[in-house]
Amino acid sequence: MVRTSGLRMSYGDQEVLSGVDLEVHPGEVVCLLGPNGAGKTTTIEILEGFRLPSAGEVRVLGEDPATAGDAWRARVGVVLQSWRDHARWTPRRLLTQLGGYFEPFSTPERPRPYEVDHLLATVGLAEHADRKIGTLSGGQRRRLDVAVGIIGRPELLFLDEPTAGFDPQARRDFHELVHRLSDLEGTSILLTTHDLAEAEKLADRILILAHGRIVASGSADELTRQVAGTAEVRWACGPDRFVHPTDDVVGFVRRLFEEHGDRLTDLEVRRASLEDTYLAMVQRAESGRPAGPVLEEVTR
Amino acid sequence: MNPTRHAIGLGLRRGWTEFVLSLRSPQDQGFYLFTAVGTLVYLWFNRDNELEGTGLMYPTYALPSILGALVAFGVVIGPAFALAMEREDGTLLRHKALPHGMQGYVTGQLTYHSLGLLPSLLTILVPSFLLFDGLMHGGAAGWLTVAWVVVLGLLATLPLGMILGSVVPSTQKVGTWGMLPVLLLTAISGIFFPIQVMWGWVQAIAQVFPVYWIGLGLRSAFLPDSAVTVELGDSWRTGVTVLVLVTWAVLGALVTPRVLRRMARRQSGSQVQAAREATLQWVH
Numbered sequence: 092m093v094r095t096s097g098l099r100m101s102y103g104d105q106e107v108l109s110g111v112d113l114e115v116h117p118g119e120v121v122c123l124l125g126p127n128g129a130g131k132t133t134t135i136e137i138l139e140g141f142r143l144p145s146a147g148e149v150r151v152l153g154e155d156p157a158t159a160g161d162a163w164r165a166r167v168g169v170v171l172q173s174w175r176d177h178a179r180w181t182p183r184r185l186l187t188q189l190g191g192y193f194e195p196f197s198t199p200e201r202p203r204p205y206e207v208d209h210l211l212a213t214v215g216l217a218e219h220a221d222r223k224i225g226t227l228s229g230g231q232r233r234r235l236d237v238a239v240g241i242i243g244r245p246e247l248l249f250l251d252e253p254t255a256g257f258d259p260q261a262r263r264d265f266h267e268l269v270h271r272l273s274d275l276e277g278t279s280i281l282l283t284t285h286d287l288a289e290a291e292k293l294a295d296r297i298l299i300l301a302h303g304r305i306v307a308s309g310s311a312d313e314l315t316r317q318v319a320g321t322a323e324v325r326w327a328c329g330p331d332r333f334v335h336p337t338d339d340v341v342g343f344v345r346r347l348f349e350e351h352g353d354r355l356t357d358l359e360v361r362r363a364s365l366e367d368t369y370l371a372m373v374q375r376a377e378s379g380r381p382a383g384p385v386l387e388e389v390t391r
Numbered sequence: 392m393n394p395t396r397h398a399i400g401l402g403l404r405r406g407w408t409e410f411v412l413s414l415r416s417p418q419d420q421g422f423y424l425f426t427a428v429g430t431l432v433y434l435w436f437n438r439d440n441e442l443e444g445t446g447l448m449y450p451t452y453a454l455p456s457i458l459g460a461l462v463a464f465g466v467v468i469g470p471a472f473a474l475a476m477e478r479e480d481g482t483l484l485r486h487k488a489l490p491h492g493m494q495g496y497v498t499g500q501l502t503y504h505s506l507g508l509l510p511s512l513l514t515i516l517v518p519s520f521l522l523f524d525g526l527m528h529g530g531a532a533g534w535l536t537v538a539w540v541v542v543l544g545l546l547a548t549l550p551l552g553m554i555l556g557s558v559v560p561s562t563q564k565v566g567t568w569g570m571l572p573v574l575l576l577t578a579i580s581g582i583f584f585p586i587q588v589m590w591g592w593v594q595a596i597a598q599v600f601p602v603y604w605i606g607l608g609l610r611s612a613f614l615p616d617s618a619v620t621v622e623l624g625d626s627w628r629t630g631v632t633v634l635v636l637v638t639w640a641v642l643g644a645l646v647t648p649r650v651l652r653r654m655a656r657r658q659s660g661s662q663v664q665a666a667r668e669a670t671l672q673w674v675h
Contacts, residue, residue, distance in 0.1 A: 132660065132661055133661075136659050136660060136661065139488070141484075141487070141658065141659040141660065142659050161394060161490035161491050162490065164488070164489065164490040164492075165490040167488075169488040171481055171484055171485060171488065171660055171663070172481070172660060172663065172664060173480065173481040173485070173663075174480060174481065174663075174667050175480045176477065176480040176481045176482040176485065177482065179409075179412040179413075179416060180408070180412065184408065188401065188404065188405055188408070189485065189489060191397075191401045191404075192397075192398060192401060192489040192490055192491060192492055192495060193489075193490065194392065194397065195392040195393070195394040195397050195490075196394070196490060239485065240488075243489075243490075251660060
């Protein structure tokens with residue numbers, strides 16, 4: 092669905108992307124994770140065809156987004172961050188108007204656009220369908236943005252920081268919506284976030300972007316296993332408490348029992364969280380050291 | 392289904408929707424009311440002034456010229472503001488993300504701002520005819536002239552508004568980049584007083600731009616033939632009026648799509664985001 096190699100982008104002499112290689116497979120939900128200024132938005136805007144890369148090869152649905160035509164546009168969904176546009180319109184009116192553009196691209200297998208009432212119900216805006224958009228809350232407005240992004244029943248959907256500013260309920264609803272889209276419609280999704288819990292929950296695969304390149308790729312579990320010191324063991328012998336990081340939890344705990352036996356009064360094993368992994372990887376990228384085995388994994 | 396034609400149809404519907412929503416909005420109603428009341432009050436206070444040597448009352452001379460200025464002002468500043476704002480708030484980007492969306496968007500803009508002329512002209516015309524006598528001397532032929540001058544004037548000036556809206560760096564700059572030049576141009580284009588009172592070189596500048604010619608065309612429709620003596624060369628110069636306005640219209644039709652395409656190419660989400668942050672700072 093998406094493939095880039097050696098993607099570079101610089102503004103003046105400042106390099107934002109220095110060789111990004113990434114892939115999104117059909118039906119996959121991929122999360123682009125990274126600190127602010129890592130180039131997430133730039134990457135996604137290049138894939139959307141809104142920005143020209145300085146160098147590198149980009150293929151989205153088999154075409155170069157920079158030159159792809161309107162038929163390509165009809166297959167791609169983009170969720171944009173709006174703030175005050177169409178304030179006088181109602182969600183129903185706006186979706187009907189914007190959805191109209193997809194009608195010429197409807198096929199029997201993929202009827203376009205979605206039926207507006209169905210879509211409004213899907214994103215939970217049914218009861219606000221006829222209110223002025225200017226009076227919607229921030230969360231409702233973002234749900235409308237999502238609805239606009241998927242109205243054309245896209246095969247591939249781009250979301251840039253979709254849940255920024257959501258309350259927990261809105262966030263959970265949104266996550267369900269993403270699951271539904273990918274499960275029922277087989278939509279491939281590429282989203283950016285800096286919310287780790289979100290990435291862990293949504294993504295089939297996480298890409299960590301730091302300093303203009305992808306420094307890691309894999310499921311949350313795989314990423315965690317890539318970082319040394321994946322677990323922390325805490326134990327107590329009477330009043331004395333100890334902490335020790337280890338890769339080999341089972342071996343370490345066995346030795347603890349052999350050594351202390353019954354004197355062991357407390358034992359706790361903590362797996363490294365995605366957060367630990369993420370911070371370790373970003374730090375490694377920042378220190379400028381080529382990120383060892385992790386980088387090799389990705390660049391293949 | 393031809394997607395381009397389909398998109399233009401959607402654009403027409405979009406323009407109509409925007410127009411209806413604008414008519415219903417208290418903000419826009421207030422704007423129409425303000426312009427109309429302002430113009431009428433100005434004409435009312437000058438109702439007993441006679442234009443030297445013509446026997447014409449001031450409102451009779453000034454009304455067609457003011458209508459001309461309103462056409463030019465409305466369709467330059469209106470679209471410039473709208474476009475600059477919709478570049479910043481994401482409306483344009485939404486359309487860029489749609490197949491054939493830009494064609495629909497531009498059609499919508501053209502439709503909306505053309506329709507928008509109706510209320511702004513009618514709110515002045517209707518009460519003027521109730522308040523003042525002897526405004527229209529041309530009869531049915533005069534109204535026909537009004538119609539073609541307004542349409543040509545629209546075609547000549549609307550592209551300027553679209554270009555302006557595409558090139559201004561931000562909405563706040565529309566005032567200095569657009570409003571100021573247009574007001575200056577209106578001031579020298581024989582709207583509030585005959586153009587002859589200006590220096591020769593100022594007259595020459597004014598006659599390059601469409602505003603003067605729209606005013607002249609409308610005066611030729613409303614005023615009696617005897618009033619032609621107030622004009623340059625004692626002539627309505629109808630042929631030249633058509634020529635100048637058509638030239639501007641053709642130039643506009645050639646240049647505007649290019650400017651719009653260039654502007655659309657540069658639109659991106661981060662630009663919208665940056666504009667949003669700039670506005671928030673502006674407000675606080």
